[in-house]
Amino acid sequence: MLKVEDLSVRYFTKKGVVYAVDNVSLEVRRGEALALVGESGSGKSTLGFAIMRMVPPPGRIVGGRIILEDRDIMGLSEEEMRKLRGSKVSMVFQDPFTTLDPLRRVNDIVAEVMIEHGVDEKEAKERAAYLLKRVGIPEKLVDAYPHQLSGGQKQRVAIAAAISMNPSLLIADEPTTALDVIVQRQIMDLLDEIRRDMGMILITHDIALALERADRICVMYAGKVMEVADKDMMMKEAMHPYTKGLLSSLPRLLSREWPSSIPGMPPDLREPPKGCRFHPRCSKAMDICREQTPDLFSVDGRLVSCWLYGR
Amino acid sequence: MGLARYIGVRTLLIIPTVMILYTLVFFILRILPGNPVLAVLGTKNIPEEQLRAIMERLGLNKPIHVQYFEYLANLLRGDMGVSLVIQGRPIAQDIIERLPATVELSISSIIVSLVLGVSFGYIAARRRGKIIDSSIRVLGSFLYTIFIPWFGMLLQIIFGIWLRLLPIGGRITPGIAPSGPTGFVLLDSLIQGNLYAFLDSLKYLILPSITLGIMLSGPYMRLARNNMIKALDSGFSLAYRARGIKEDKIVRYSLKHAMIPIVTYTGLQFALLLGGAVLTETTFSWPGIGTYLVEKVFYRDYPAIQAVVIVFAFFVGVISLIVDVIYAYIDPRIRY
Amino acid sequence: MSIRGNLFLISGIVIVASIIIISILADYIAPFSYDEVAGPPLSPPNGVNLMGTDNLGYDVWSRIVYGSRSVLFVVFASIILSAVIGIPLGLLSGYISGKLDKALSFIMDSIYAFPSLVLAITLAVVLGPSPVNAAIAIAIVYVPTYFRMVRGQVLSVKTEPFIEVNRALGLPLARMLFRHILPHVAPTIMVVFSLSSTDAVLTEAALSFLGLSVQPPTPDWGYELYKGKGFILSGAWWMVFFPGLMITLLAMGFALISEGLSKGEREAI
Numbered sequence: 001m002l003k004v005e006d007l008s009v010r011y012f013t014k015k016g017v018v019y020a021v022d023n024v025s026l027e028v029r030r031g032e033a034l035a036l037v038g039e040s041g042s043g044k045s046t047l048g049f050a051i052m053r054m055v056p057p058p059g060r061i062v063g064g065r066i067i068l069e070d071r072d073i074m075g076l077s078e079e080e081m082r083k084l085r086g087s088k089v090s091m092v093f094q095d096p097f098t099t100l101d102p103l104r105r106v107n108d109i110v111a112e113v114m115i116e117h118g119v120d121e122k123e124a125k126e127r128a129a130y131l132l133k134r135v136g137i138p139e140k141l142v143d144a145y146p147h148q149l150s151g152g153q154k155q156r157v158a159i160a161a162a163i164s165m166n167p168s169l170l171i172a173d174e175p176t177t178a179l180d181v182i183v184q185r186q187i188m189d190l191l192d193e194i195r196r197d198m199g200m201i202l203i204t205h206d207i208a209l210a211l212e213r214a215d216r217i218c219v220m221y222a223g224k225v226m227e228v229a230d231k232d233m234m235m236k237e238a239m240h241p242y243t244k245g246l247l248s249s250l251p252r253l254l255s256r257e258w259p260s261s262i263p264g265m266p267p268d269l270r271e272p273p274k275g276c277r278f279h280p281r282c283s284k285a286m287d288i289c290r291e292q293t294p295d296l297f298s299v300d301g302r303l304v305s306c307w308l309y310g311r
Numbered sequence: 312m313g314l315a316r317y318i319g320v321r322t323l324l325i326i327p328t329v330m331i332l333y334t335l336v337f338f339i340l341r342i343l344p345g346n347p348v349l350a351v352l353g354t355k356n357i358p359e360e361q362l363r364a365i366m367e368r369l370g371l372n373k374p375i376h377v378q379y380f381e382y383l384a385n386l387l388r389g390d391m392g393v394s395l396v397i398q399g400r401p402i403a404q405d406i407i408e409r410l411p412a413t414v415e416l417s418i419s420s421i422i423v424s425l426v427l428g429v430s431f432g433y434i435a436a437r438r439r440g441k442i443i444d445s446s447i448r449v450l451g452s453f454l455y456t457i458f459i460p461w462f463g464m465l466l467q468i469i470f471g472i473w474l475r476l477l478p479i480g481g482r483i484t485p486g487i488a489p490s491g492p493t494g495f496v497l498l499d500s501l502i503q504g505n506l507y508a509f510l511d512s513l514k515y516l517i518l519p520s521i522t523l524g525i526m527l528s529g530p531y532m533r534l535a536r537n538n539m540i541k542a543l544d545s546g547f548s549l550a551y552r553a554r555g556i557k558e559d560k561i562v563r564y565s566l567k568h569a570m571i572p573i574v575t576y577t578g579l580q581f582a583l584l585l586g587g588a589v590l591t592e593t594t595f596s597w598p599g600i601g602t603y604l605v606e607k608v609f610y611r612d613y614p615a616i617q618a619v620v621i622v623f624a625f626f627v628g629v630i631s632l633i634v635d636v637i638y639a640y641i642d643p644r645i646r647y
Numbered sequence: 648m649s650i651r652g653n654l655f656l657i658s659g660i661v662i663v664a665s666i667i668i669i670s671i672l673a674d675y676i677a678p679f680s681y682d683e684v685a686g687p688p689l690s691p692p693n694g695v696n697l698m699g700t701d702n703l704g705y706d707v708w709s710r711i712v713y714g715s716r717s718v719l720f721v722v723f724a725s726i727i728l729s730a731v732i733g734i735p736l737g738l739l740s741g742y743i744s745g746k747l748d749k750a751l752s753f754i755m756d757s758i759y760a761f762p763s764l765v766l767a768i769t770l771a772v773v774l775g776p777s778p779v780n781a782a783i784a785i786a787i788v789y790v791p792t793y794f795r796m797v798r799g800q801v802l803s804v805k806t807e808p809f810i811e812v813n814r815a816l817g818l819p820l821a822r823m824l825f826r827h828i829l830p831h832v833a834p835t836i837m838v839v840f841s842l843s844s845t846d847a848v849l850t851e852a853a854l855s856f857l858g859l860s861v862q863p864p865t866p867d868w869g870y871e872l873y874k875g876k877g878f879i880l881s882g883a884w885w886m887v888f889f890p891g892l893m894i895t896l897l898a899m900g901f902a903l904i905s906e907g908l909s910k911g912e913r914e915a916i
Contacts, residue, residue, distance in 0.1 A: 052553060086555030093553075098546030102644060103567055113554045145643045161554060335757050336769075445651075452906055456845060456898040458852055460872055461891025468884050479879070586764030590853055594876070604765070605857055608772045616769060623765055 001199050002028040002051070002169055007064030009043070009050050016270040020046045020059065022223040025296070028169065031197040035214035037207050037246070041266050043223040044203045048171045051201070052091055053081050069168055087117045090162035094174040096154035100146040107132065107142050110161045117165050131160040135190060152183035156190065163194060170195055173203045188213055207246045211235055219243050222267050222277035224293075229302035239304045241282045276307065284308060317639050321632055332624030333386075336617060337379055386621070402618045405603060410622075411495045412482055413599030416523065417588055419516055421577065423524025428531020429573070433566065435532065436539035444536070451532030454525065459587055463522040463594035470518060480596035483512040519595040523587050527580065534576055538569035571642050578634025585623055656907025659841075662900030666893075670715035677709035682864045685709065689883050699885035702878055707871070707885060711893055714866035718897065721782045721851045721860060726843055728786035733793025734836065738828060740794070741801030742820075752798070755791035763788045767850050771859040778867075781860040785850050789843045796839045800832040834908075841905030848898040868894050 009021035021043040028034045036044040049055045051066055053073065066073050068089060073081060085091075093099045100109060111128035115121055132142050135156040137149075146154055155175065162170060172191060176184035191200070192213065202214055210217050210231075217234050219226045219242065227240040238244045245262035252259070264281035267273050273280055279289040288307050296303045297310045428451075435447040471479035478484075483496055497516070500508035542548060542565035551561045585601075592601030600619060607615040669676055678695075679685040685696055685706035692699045698707035740748045758766070770784035804810065805828075813827060854860045855869030863870070868890040875886030 054549075054552060082552075082555050082557070084555070085553055091550075091553040093546065093550060095546060099550040101547040101551070101564060103564070103642065112556065116554070116556050116560075147644050158550070161550075331753075331757050332761065335754075335761070453899060453902055456849070456895060456902045458849060458872075458891055458894040458898065460853075460856055460876075461887070461895060464872070464876060464879060464887045464891065467879060468887065472879065472882065582760060582762040585762040586853075589764055589768070590856070593857070604768065608768055608857065608859070611772065616772060620765060620769055623762060627760060627762070 001030045001069055002201075003065075003067040004047075004051065005065040005067070007047070007050060007066065008062045009046050009055055009059060010062050011059040013058055018269045019272050020223050020269060021050060022272070023064070024220075024223070024225050025064075026218055026225065026228065028199045028201060030168070030199055032215045033192075033195075033200040033202055033213060035202045035204060035210035035217045036220060037204060037210045037217055038220035039205060039266055041222070041269065042220040044205075044220050045173055047220070048091070048173050048201060048203050051169075051171060052085060052089060054085075054091075083117070086113050086162075086167070087165040088167050089169045089171065090165075090167040091171045091173065092155070092158050092162045092175050095178050096151055096158055097178070099158055100154055102146050105143050105145055106137070106149065106157050109146075110157065110164055113161050113164050119165075128160070128164065131164055132157065135160045135194065136186075151179050152186060155179065155183075155187055159187075159190060159194065163198065167198060169199045169201065171201045171203065174205070175202075176209075177204075177206075208250055219246070222272055223269060224277050225296060225303070225305060226278065227302065227304045227306075228296075233300075233302055239299065239302065239309065240278075240306050241284050241308075242278050276305070314636075314639060318636050321635050321639075329625050329628045332628070333383065333621055334379075336620045336624060337382070402615050405615070406600065406618060406622055409598060409600050409603045412597060413588055413592065413601060415495055415497060415516065416519055416592065416597055416599060417584060419520035420523035420527060420588070420591075421584070423520050424527035424531060425573070425577075427524060428528040429535045429566075429569075431528070431532045432535025432537075432569070433539060435536040436543065436565075437562070439540060447532055448536065451529040451536075454529035454532075455527075457526060459522060459526055459590040460594045462526065463519070463591060466518050466522060467595070477518055478515050479518070482515050482598055483508065484515075519591050519597055522594070523584075523591045526587055527584060530576060530580065531573060534573050535566075535569050538572050539565045542568035567641070571638065574634055574637050574641065578631045578638075581630040581634075582627055585626070652907050652910030654907075655903045655910065659900045659903025659905075659907055662896060663904065666715055666897055666900070667719060669712055670719050673712045673716060677706075677712040679706040679709040681705060681710045681713040681866045683709075689878065689881060689886075691883075692885055698889045699883070701871070701874060701886050702883075707889055710866040710871060711868065711889060714868045714871060714890070715893070717778055717855075717861045717865060717867040718848065718851060718869075718894075721778050721785065722844060722847045722897075724779070724782035725785035725847050725851070726789065726840060728782065729789040729793055729843065730836070730840070732786070733790040734797050734832075736790075737794040737797030738801055738825075738832070741798035742805060742828065748798075751794070755794045758788070759791040759795065763846070764850060764853055767854060768857065768859065771854055776859045776862060778861050781851060781854045784854070784859075785847050788850070789846065792843055793836075793839055796835055797832055800835050801828055804828055804831045838905055838908050841901050841908055844901040845898050845905065848894065848901060852894045852898075 004024060004026050007021060007024045008019075011018040011020055024043070024047060026034070036047065038044045046055065046059065050061055051068075053061070053066075053076075055061060061074070064074075068084070073084065076084070100106070107125065107128050110131060111121075111124040114124035114127060119127070129142050133139065137153055137156055137160075141149060141153070146157070149157065159175075170191075175191065176187050179187060188209070202210065204210055207217075207219075211234065214231055216228065216230050218228045219240065221242050227234075227238065227243045229239075234243070234247075238247050242262070245260075249259050249261050262281055267277065267280065275291050276282070276285075276289040276294055279285040282289065286307060292307075294305045294307045294310050296305045299309045431447050431451070435444045438444050467479040470477045496512045497509060500506070500512060539562075543561070548561050548565065551564070552558075588599070589601035589604060591597065592599045593605050596602065600622065604616065604619045607619065682705060684704040686693075686700045686704055688700055688702050688704040690696060690700045696706050696708065698711065700706055701710070736751060740751045767781075767784045767788045770787055771781055774780035774783060810827065818827075851860060852869035852872070855867040856873050858870070858873065861867040861870060871890035872887060872894070875883065875890065878886055
């Protein structure tokens with residue numbers, strides 16, 4: 001339902017051009033949850049914004065195509081794109097404390113999304129009230145102001161607003177990072193339950209969360225895709241050295257080994273490393289890794305961008 | 312808590328504020344050197360007993376704390392004493408007669424400054440980073456340095472004398488004033504359906520309110536611009552955009568956010584407004600409390616001066632209350 | 648410092664310095680004395696009287712030149728007085744805290760909240776009209792400004808370790824305040840100086856406009872404006888335009904300095 005082809009996003013800052021997203025391709029099928037996993041600076045959030053065509057200046061999409069439900073949205077005007085936002089593709093943000101307008105009632109915030117997209121006002125308000133209750137907001141808080149709600153409740157409101165028009169794709173950018181652990185679980189459960197047959201892109205730095213909640217996982221590093229695989233396959237065994245590093249950094253309850261971390265730091269994206277972006281930190285780096293960027297090779301039903309698996 | 316209860320609590324707080332200012336004013340006028348009676352009469356040689364008799368009549372002989380409470384008690388009854396200069400004329404009456412004019416001028420000036428300030432600030436926020444943005448910011452920072460009487464007089468010369476478009480002084484063409492219930496000429500003429508008087512008084516109001524309004528608008532430009540930008544850059548605006556809300560609506564919401572500090576500032580700068588009103592009234596011969604104060608100052612009519620200053624103090628308190636209430640209305644976080 | 652900050656600062660200094668120079672060299676710059684008949688009364692600007700003459704035939708330009716002395720005197724006297732009273736009080740109050748601080752802050756806040764012009768007028772009336780009294784009146788009105796600024800800075804500097812150390816060493820109060828705390832407060836004071844100078848110019852002009860500062864025939868810009876007001880109807884715009892322009896120019900000069908300084912301070916942070 002969503003196809004991203006060769007997408008590149010760059011930030012043109014005063015201190016240089018940042019290659020935030022470089023020739024990234026991916027796919028999200030109807031109803032599936034794709035996790036976009038990576039460290040800070042991997043480009044995952046930028047990619048999420050790019051799909052909404054909301055990359056903040058000084059950033060810009062410089063190439064590639066984004067096809068949403070058979071429509072290339074790169075060619076759309078800003079006004080046409082605006083109509084899609086909130087109705088066909090929606091976003092839930094990381095920090096619920098700053099993403100709800102404190103001067104408006106929660107019910108109005110949710111209803112407004114529908115009104116903006118053509119729903120009759122009265123109906124929108126009723127539906128908003130229903131949605132709020134559906135996401136777990138108690139009856140008496142439906143007309144409350146955001147500051148009267150807890151963090152978890154605020155995020156529920158944000159989710160209600162995002163799904164109110166039944167978008168085909170829901171992008172959740174670190175939706176639980178700002179919340180405490182118990183609430184995290186509740187919110188993720190809510191997302192699973194409420195999205196039904198909506199596609200979802202779950203952007204997160206937490207690979208454990210991705211393994212738990214997603215159908216497929218896409219690992220990003222330094223603006224490029226490293227590996228894409230089904231959850232089960234990845235849990236059994238990761239192929240890309242980076243993914244292996246991520247997985248082995250997870251503490252395991254029954255294992256004797258300490259979790260290990262990946263040595264080194266992510267690169268400065270104004271001057272990304274030549275060849276494979278991960279090679280400076282890769283224990284298996286070969287000569288070709290330093291020279292040429294590997295394509296995404298299709299191996300055993302998954303995609304890996306690594307010369308270990310290439311021709 | 313609800314808006315109503317907040318208003319109630321806030322109103323009660325006026326009392327201590329005004330009391331403090333009353334005390335301050337009272338002591339300023341008495342601690343400083345100089346016998347007020349002598350100052351009025353000129354330092355001629357008056358026989359002791361006569362001087363003492365005058366002072367006794369005015370109650371100036373009693374110990375200070377007695378005077379303090381007596382005056383306060385009288386105030387509460389609405390008696391502000393009598394003028395020293397115009398024999399026996401009750402000051403309170405004068406003040407009540409003059410007050411509406413000043414209020415009219417103040418309100419229209421605030422309206423002018425808000426409209427000017429917010430619209431310029433809005434333009435600067437929308438065209439952020441461009442030349443017009445910097446120009447507006449500079450303008451806003453330096454507008455207050457223009458000497459009010461000078462600006463007012465220039466306007467009088469240009470519009471009143473050279474172009475002969477507008478009158479240069481006074482509040483309404485003599486004789487036309489409606490003897491209305493409120494004392495607010497604009498309101499009274501409307502109430503009586505006297506369109507001619509209404510338009511006429513409007514003509515007189517234009518130059519003074521533009522003068523004062525422009526002088527006060529500077530800070531609003533900055534406030535509006537900075538706070539609108541802050542709102543437009545904030546998380547909730549981002550969220551609005553992600554939901555497909557139209558940009559003009561988002562701009563309107565940002566404006567609402569910007570109004571909070573603007574309203575707060577209006578309350579804080581009310582003191583500035585009163586000072587400016589005094590100068591504006593004097594320049595345009597506007598018959599308000601400002602010109603009353605200046606007249607009394609000229610004649611050294613101390614009781615009247617004291618009364619006026621207390622009235623000013625009271626006003627500062629009341630306005631600050633109104634501001635807080637409006638603030639609570641706009642920002643629900645305050646009252647809940 | 649940013650370019651714009653520099654620009655403001657320099658232009659402000661140029662303007663204020665020029666006016667100071669004019670006042671010092673008044674005898675050499677002014678073509679006439681300020682109470683000397685220099686032409687027919689109410690003449691518009693011409694070759695002899697660059698800015699015209701007033702109703703008594705005095706040269707407006709000369710009166711402006713000499714008038715700068717009154718203005719500058721009152722302005723500088725008042726801000727120095729304000730600073731001399733307000734700064735030590737602010738230092739003391741902020742450092743000592745407790746009841747003294749509460750009481751002082753309360754008084755200062757009350758004065759601060761009150762319309763400055765009205766207060767200045769009241770004080771000037773009670774003291775009697777003269778430049779010295781005008782300066783005193785303005786000084787009293789602006790003491791709270793210095794007080795609050797300084798006190799605020801002291802409160803934030805107070806918690807620094809080196810203060811604790813000095814206190815533990817038993818440093819006498821005056822030394823502590825002036826040698827150690829004051830230097831940190833100095834940059835803010837400069838900004839407040841320039842800011843309150845702007846206000847002082849405008850307040851002084853207002854007081855003399857109302858007849859509460861210098862008395863005739865001593866020239867003073869505000870007073871010239873007051874005179875000019877009576878002759879607007881006769882078309883003598885030059886009596887109003889030039890004195891008012893000077894007031895605004897001087898005020899703007901100080902404002903430019905304060906904007907330039909505070910931009911510099913902001914950059915430094």
